[in-house]
Amino acid sequence: MDLQEILKQLGETFLDWKAIGEVIPKMFAVGLPNTLVLAIASGVIGTVLGMVLALMGISRNPVARWIARVYTDILRGLPPVLTILVIGLGFGPIIRQLSGSTSPYPLAVAALSLMSAAYIGEIFRSGIQSVDKGQLEATRALGFGYGPAMRLVVVPQGVRRVLPALVNQFIALIKESSLVFVLGLLASEREIFQIGKDAASTSGNLSPYVAAAIFYLALTIPLTHFVNWIDRRLRTGRPEKKEPDEAAAVVGKGAQA
């Protein structure tokens, strides 16, 4: 086999434009919406749960701290595919009996949410704990209680600092949403990866995977650049010129903050 033949074979395996063209309408109609629903729903739920975990993690109540610690250690320590299978298959029958629904879709969202909550909780906790203690003290000195002081002053600053890490977590979530295929979703519930996988197995050609890859990259690369943009913005702040203090101007030397 010479080089030209190898390239030709690879081209046929991965870049069969006809196979790619055939799978794209289904990607747009079914795969993309499902990936977005899975990622956004579990991203939102995971963020809310993550904030609860973070606040428990820094609470003065040792029981709350312990629960947050154990939850985080377990969910972060398991392979995502195992968590999805255990939650999807384990709770499936219970949900089926309670609601009559046979769709594993809600369980897929639940599994992804619970997993990302563990990561997001740690992100929030580190952000909140990095806020200077003087901020809480100054807010309380004005007469705010602990709760309002955290909500109005400390938490917003902590969250702002970890926005890049948070967006990275959303990128991870988009990718991990592909693992829900292990639950055997209905045809209308399949996301980008499984649409590609189905098409690949019926056609015997790997090009649909390439189509799936393009869809994932179209979602994740802009987010990656968004992270970099926020990161830069947070580092340098809005460009604004510092002015010397007028008290200092009398002395004749510009003030440094």
Add this chain to the structure above:
Amino acid sequence: MSEFVSGTLTAKNIHLSFGSNRVLRGIDLHVEKGTTASVIGPSGSGKSTLLRVMNRLIEPEQGDILLDGRSVLKDNPDELRRRIGMVFQQFNLFPHKTVAENVSLALRKLRGMSKEQAREDALAQLDLVGLKHKADARPANLSGGQQQRVAIARALAMKPEVMFFDEATSALDPELVKGVLALMTDLAKGGMTMVVVTHEMGFSRNVSDTVTFMDGGVVVETGSPEQLFTEPRTERLKGFLSDVL
């Protein structure tokens, strides 16, 4: 500077320990309405801790705190702190809010003012400290002296009966100290009740009505500035003064 509705503040026999470290061992401090008490002493003598106990950021283990003759230890501590303004060494302005928002936050959330009313009050307060033109800047774009004046405006906006200053000029570049001290002097002359923990011996001597020298968690000497600065009675105060003057 306008008149203030000031109160008399008394701390009686305050005790506090952090673990085995006895930080405050029976402190008495009395600040008559409309007067300024400065608290001096070496680092680690418990001065800053005393301020935090008197507004109950830290609860004392023993002793009593009276505002206008009435014990405040049974009150809601959040409500007590609304009556006592505090200014910190590191300013502690809220970096994610504008200067005006720093001043108006407590007015809106604790005094229940409308956004417009709170902003108007905040601007008036900023005008008093000479920083109205910085209302929409972020604290990070202000010099240290300007930040501390905003912090003073933020505390004053709540119309406190007493003001605490915790080494308010210690973190400032030397050329910025004067502006902040001038503002504190104006407040003192305007009749605000103030407790000033400071290393500025000039301020302590010339502006305050009483001076209290603390060392090792106890009050070693207290009296008028003349008494303490010209005729210190204890070796410890003599030693301290010869170190700092």
